[in-house]
Amino acid sequence: MPTQKNDTAGGYQRQGSLEIDADLMVRLLRQMVLIRRFEEASAQMYGLRKIGGFCHLYIGQEAVAVGAIATLDLTKDYVLTAYRDHGHALACGMDPGVCMAELYGKITGCSRGKGGSMHLFDVAHHMYGGNGIVGGHIPVATGVGLKIRMKKEDGVVLCFFGDGAIHQGAFHESLNLAKVWKLPVVYICENNQYGMGTDYRRVSAVHDLSLHGVSYNIPGKQVDGMNVLAVYAAVHEAVARARQESEPTLLEAKTYRYKGHSMSDPGKYRTKEEVEEYRRQDPILILQRHMLEQRVGDEKLFNAIDEDVKQIVRDAITFAEQSPAPGLETIYEDIYA
Amino acid sequence: MPVISYREAVRQALDEEMARDENVFIMGEEVGEYNGAYKVTQGLLDKYGPERVRDTPITEEGFAGIGIGAAMVGMRPVVEFMTFNFAFMAIDQIINNAAKMRHMSGGQIALPIVFRGPNGPAEYLSSQHSQACQTFYVHCPGLQVVAPSTPYDAKGLLKTAIRGNNPVIFLEAELMYSWQGEVPTEEYLIPFGQAAVRREGNDVTLIGYGKPMKLVENAAALLAEEGVEAEVIDLRSLRPLDEQAVYRSVRKTNRCVIVDESWPVCSVASYVGWLVSKNCFDVLDAPVECVTSEDVPMPYNHALELAVQPSVEKIVSAARRVLYKE
Numbered sequence: 298m299p300t301q302k303n304d305t306a307g308g309y310q311r312q313g314s315l316e317i318d319a320d321l322m323v324r325l326l327r328q329m330v331l332i333r334r335f336e337e338a339s340a341q342m343y344g345l346r347k348i349g350g351f352c353h354l355y356i357g358q359e360a361v362a363v364g365a366i367a368t369l370d371l372t373k374d375y376v377l378t379a380y381r382d383h384g385h386a387l388a389c390g391m392d393p394g395v396c397m398a399e400l401y402g403k404i405t406g407c408s409r410g411k412g413g414s415m416h417l418f419d420v421a422h423h424m425y426g427g428n429g430i431v432g433g434h435i436p437v438a439t440g441v442g443l444k445i446r447m448k449k450e451d452g453v454v455l456c457f458f459g460d461g462a463i464h465q466g467a468f469h470e471s472l473n474l475a476k477v478w479k480l481p482v483v484y485i486c487e488n489n490q491y492g493m494g495t496d497y498r499r500v501s502a503v504h505d506l507s508l509h510g511v512s513y514n515i516p517g518k519q520v521d522g523m524n525v526l527a528v529y530a531a532v533h534e535a536v537a538r539a540r541q542e543s544e545p546t547l548l549e550a551k552t553y554r555y556k557g558h559s560m561s562d563p564g565k566y567r568t569k570e571e572v573e574e575y576r577r578q579d580p581i582l583i584l585q586r587h588m589l590e591q592r593v594g595d596e597k598l599f600n601a602i603d604e605d606v607k608q609i610v611r612d613a614i615t616f617a618e619q620s621p622a623p624g625l626e627t628i629y630e631d632i633y634a
Numbered sequence: 635m636p637v638i639s640y641r642e643a644v645r646q647a648l649d650e651e652m653a654r655d656e657n658v659f660i661m662g663e664e665v666g667e668y669n670g671a672y673k674v675t676q677g678l679l680d681k682y683g684p685e686r687v688r689d690t691p692i693t694e695e696g697f698a699g700i701g702i703g704a705a706m707v708g709m710r711p712v713v714e715f716m717t718f719n720f721a722f723m724a725i726d727q728i729i730n731n732a733a734k735m736r737h738m739s740g741g742q743i744a745l746p747i748v749f750r751g752p753n754g755p756a757e758y759l760s761s762q763h764s765q766a767c768q769t770f771y772v773h774c775p776g777l778q779v780v781a782p783s784t785p786y787d788a789k790g791l792l793k794t795a796i797r798g799n800n801p802v803i804f805l806e807a808e809l810m811y812s813w814q815g816e817v818p819t820e821e822y823l824i825p826f827g828q829a830a831v832r833r834e835g836n837d838v839t840l841i842g843y844g845k846p847m848k849l850v851e852n853a854a855a856l857l858a859e860e861g862v863e864a865e866v867i868d869l870r871s872l873r874p875l876d877e878q879a880v881y882r883s884v885r886k887t888n889r890c891v892i893v894d895e896s897w898p899v900c901s902v903a904s905y906v907g908w909l910v911s912k913n914c915f916d917v918l919d920a921p922v923e924c925v926t927s928e929d930v931p932m933p934y935n936h937a938l939e940l941a942v943q944p945s946v947e948k949i950v951s952a953a954r955r956v957l958y959k960e
Contacts (some may be wrong), residue, residue, distance in 0.1 A: 375707070408741035418739035425706060426739065430730050435697050435729055440703020447659070447685060447709065470696025477691070631741035632776055634799035 315530050319593035322584065325525050326394055326594070327602050329359040329551060329581050332384040334603075334610045335393060339383065339414075342614065343560045348400045348577025352414045355384035359554040360580035361487050362388045362530030365550075366457055368536050373436060373452035375423045375445075380415035381487075381554075382427045389424040391417065393609055394616030403620035410623040411631060431492075432458060432465030435484070439471040442480035446543060453481045453539040463506055472513040472547065481539035484515075485530060486549045487522065492622040493558040494566045510547035514530070523552030523580045526587070553578075635818050636892035638916050641811035643785035644674050644750075648712060650821070653684055655710060658704045658796055659695055660716030662751075671716045672811050674753065698724035702801075704732050705747035711797060712719050715751035718805065723748075730731065732801035734774030744780035748795045750804035753781075754845050755917065755943055757809070761931035764939070766896035771803040773880055773900070778826055779872040780795040781805040781844035785815035790824030797823070807845040827874035831883070835863030836955075838953050839883040841906060842893035843869040846944050850893050853949035864953060872902055876907055884910055888919040889956040893944050898926040920956040 336354045343352050353598065355362070358381070361594060364453060378385040386396055391407060399406025400414050407419055408427075411420040423460030428434035438456035442587040445452045447496055462468055474483050485507050492498055512534055516538075520531040535546035553575040557564040562571075588594030638646070652658045659682075662833035664671045666679040666689040679687040690697040694715065715721040721728070735743045754766040772779045778800050782788040788806065795802040802809060832847070833854050844851040847868050853863040865883050869876065884890045890910050894903035904925040910922050928942045954960035 310861055323835075354727045361912060377703075408742070411740050412738040414946070416738035418742050420742040425743070426735070428731070430726060433699070433726055433730055435705065436699020436727065437703035440695075440700035440705070441707050442703075443700055444709050466693075467687045467699060469690075470693035471690060471699070473693070474696055474700060478688075484770055631737050631739075633778075634736060634744035634746075 298612060308377065314532055317526055321367070322588055322593055323598070324601070325363055326581070326584050326588065327606065328388055329525060329584065330602055330607045331393070331399055331609065332359045332363065333388050333581060334606050335387060335396070335613070336383060336456065338610045338614060340556070340560065342400070348414065349402070350413055351380070352400070353381040353514040353558065354554070354556045354560070354562045355381055355579070357575065358487055358489055358522065358552045359384055360525035361550045361552055362457065362484065362524040365457070365485055365532040367529055368533045369453070369455065371423045373450060373451060375425060375441045375442065375454045376457070377428065377434050377454065379431065379459035379462065380427070380429045381459070382415065382417050385457060386417040386427065389419060389422040391419040391422060391424060393613040396454060396504035397613040397617040398620045401617040401620070402622070403617055404627070405616070405620040406622040409627065409631065419592050424554045432467040432629045434458070435462065435465070435467050435471045438478060439475050439482055444476060445480065445557070446480055451540055453483060453536050455483050455566045457485045457487055460486060460488040460490065460506060461495040463509060465605060472510065472545065476513045476515050476543040478532045479543045480545055481543045483493060483535040484545065485532070485540055486547065487552055488549050489552050489554045491558065491566065494562070496566070503548070507547055507549040515545050515547050517547040517549070519549045519551060522552030523578050523583060525580055525584050561583070564629045579633055589633070635816040637814050638785055638817050639811060640785045640788050640806070640813045640815070641672065641674055643789040643817050644792055644806060645676060645678070646676065646817070647789045647796070648678060650737070651793055651796040652678070652686060657708060658710045659686040659688060660714060662711045663689050663690055663692055663716050665689060665714050674811070675714065688825055692718050694723035695727055698727040699791050701733060701747050702727055702735070702745065704949065705745045706735060706743055708883060709780070712745045712748045712750060714798060715749060715851060717763065717808070718751055718753040719765060721749065721751070721767065721843060728771070728801070729774050730776070733774050735777060744799040744869070745801045746799045748802045750792070751806060752808045753805040755927070755932055755939065756807070757939070758936060759932070760934040764932040766927065768803070768805055769896050769901050770870060772902055773939065777801050777873060778803050779801055779803040779805070780870060781843055781872060781955060782870060783798050783847035783868055785813065785817050787824060787830070789817055790822050791826070791851045791870065794823045794826060794956060805844060810845055824870070826871045828871065829876035829879035830868045830870055831879070832866040832868050833864065834913065835865040836887055837863045838889040838956055839867060839895065839947070840891050840949065840953065841864045841867045841880060843872060843902070844895070846893050848896050849944055849946050849949060853946045853953065856946065856950050857953055864955060875906070877913070879905060880910060881913055885913045885917050887942045888917050889922045890914070890918070891925060891949065891952045891956060893925045893949055895927055897929050898928060900923060901926060920958065923952040923956050925952050
């Protein structure tokens with residue numbers, strides 16, 4: 298896994314000319330811990346059959362969504378992702394209770410219990426799904442970029458997808474048009490190394506997936522997806538290019554999911570040792586270590602964040618538990634405008 | 635009233651709606667500099683520029699999805715497919731994204747997008763370029779599907795489609811573009827879900843939509859010569875479907891023939907046939923008849939391709955059967 302060399306100075310993390318201050322680090326840590334605890338609770342509730350269907354957990358990949366989305370202004374920027382979407386929704390600011398209620402299929406969920414785990418939408422926070430077909434949302438995200446361009450706005454779109462999506466025609470058709478039409482879209486491939494049970498190296502002609510930008514004259518870059526500050530810096534740069542020059546970028550965030558593809562996948566295609574090795578490179582631990590070194594955080598702060606977040610997740614579960622189920626009369630609602 | 639072509643009627647609707655709302659834009663293959671594969675968009679590039687009349691590469695899935703994304707955030711794209719045969723490359727975008735986005739977001743998103751282009755059998759094209767694709771879309775909740783059979787309907791329905799807030803499949807036909815018809819100069823819109831009675835009669839109801847309507851009307855004229863007064867219903871809109879117009883007519887005539895140029899299995903014809911059988915059972919004097927395409931891919935040979943499709947003779951024969959004259 299590539300690691301980015303970072304210069305440090307004083308209480309700051311330097312990524313090139315970009316300064317990342319203590320407040321931002323605390324915010325990033327807090328969001329990653331929230332997603333981690335939320336996902337652990339999701340797994341528990343899935344085990345209790347409170348949540349059904351396909352439930353794809355984001356544990357291990359938190360640094361990607363958190364670091365990337367932290368660079369945005371969601372009053373004018375947009376986020377679209379695939380079905381492993383809990384982390385992105387929370388990072389965009391979706392209320393954890395509303396999010397958990399959707400996983401429970403309750404009427405108070407973001408999609409009124411019609412979308413479930415794979416289809417989280419929060420239009421108020423410019424989070425446009427939560428899309429279940431591998432690669433199918435990449436043209437859609439590109440279309441949001443087209444609207445920004447046509448309306449001469451200065452927003453950008455972050456389009457997240459997995460390594461499994463990068464060989465779909467939809468991805469290649471989108472990159473081609475994003476370049477031809479100069480669209481402000483940052484394509485972020487979260488390479489967690491397994492498309493369901495298939496090691497990406499078995500099905501990818503090139504193993505550096507950022508090279509896929511080359512055919513479309515789009516800059517491509519690999520980034521350490523376990524290091525939230527590295528993700529933040531890389532996406533910050535790509536977002537600036539999109540915003541100022543209306544040029545797309547492809548980023549490959551090298552990451553790892555600790556759990557199976559979904560809750561029903563025991564993940565037997567990976568060794569225990571491999572999973573353990575990545576757990577030692579945990580994105581939360583990496584940031585905490587860095588904050589300790591930089592003296593912008595200590596165990597007391599980390600514990601306080603964790604306790605605070607645990608309470609938020611407990612409240613989210615209580616909200617989901619106590620929310621009513623959708624009435625049968627809602628079946629015919631939300632189909633036509 | 636001016637008489638114009640179907641092609642011109644569609645073009646006028648596009649032109650008027652683009653002038654009316656700057657969020658309306660066109661994209662597709664050859665829509666701009668080439669002025670449209672079937673010249674439907676002729677002159678629009680000169681008038682509105684390349685931002686709003688957008689030539690695409692041959693990437694149906696890509697530009698259909700891009701249209702969906704733009705519509706999701708407030709644009710009103712009109713996506714032209716050179717034919718609906720090629721839209722199968724984009725059908726995941728249409729079925730899984732356009733039709734579902736509002737539903738799976740719990741009503742947070744509206745998708746004002748029109749997918750339009752020629753559909754149905756043409757001539758000498760064999761099976762990949764000459765097929766009726768409507769059933770795939772009519773099947774899917776979340777979409778609206780219209781199939782105008784006249785220049786008047788094409789203009790009025792397309793304007794409604796563009797102003798609406800739902801994804802619309804707008805079905806034209808290569809062989810219809812040169813058809814002529816009266817279209818008023820003053821503005822009008824035709825609401826979805828309203829069938830048209832093309833001819834009144836008491837003896838048998840003939841139901842159709844889209845290109846075969848001409849066959850249906852010709853069949854009705856032939857039947858009149860032998861003393862059979864057929865009532866002709868043009869569905870115009872397949873989803874939503876004007877069921878009541880169908881029932882009103884069948885309750886008057888007690889006999890029903892449905893004409894559909896798509897394959898018979900799970901088609902608009904078979905669905906309307908089921909509705910009529912269920913809701914007009916007590917008044918039917920004969921089983922419902924369907925005149926559809928034969929259940930085969932389209933052959934290239936002209937005699938064979940004509941034999942595969944509905945014809946005036948087949949419609950007349952079906953009408954005679956429900957009247958027990960054959």
